[in-house]
Amino acid sequence: NNFMKSTGIRTFTLYNIFEMRELFESSIQKLIQYLDDGKIKPHIHEKIPLHEAARAHQLLENSEVMGRLILLP
Numbered sequence: 001n002n003f004m005k006s007t008g009i010r011t012f013t014l015y016n017i018f019e020m021r022e023l024f025e026s027s028i029q030k031l032i033q034y035l036d037d038g039k040i041k042p043h044i045h046e047k048i049p050l051h052e053a054a055r056a057h058q059l060l061e062n063s064e065v066m067g068r069l070i071l072l073p
Contacts, residue, residue: 043067 017024034040045067048056056069 045069047072 031040035042043066045065046059047070050071050073053071056071059065059069
């Protein structure tokens with residue numbers, strides 16, 4: 001089938017990213033600008049009080065999180 005014909009593997013490491021420092025820095029600046037402009041918004045799954053950190057870990061371990069968990073002080 002066509003799907004199997006178009007498969008591939010792409011990998012990278014942080015070493016590769018830091019090797020191209022200018023590209024890395026410009027990409028980070030663009031990402032920060034997109035966040036500031038509201039063009040991209042991270043999905044927040046839940047905000048959890050710090051005293052419930054054990055529950056946050058349980059959610060992560062059970063793969064029940066879609067997005068970010070935020071621990072509140």
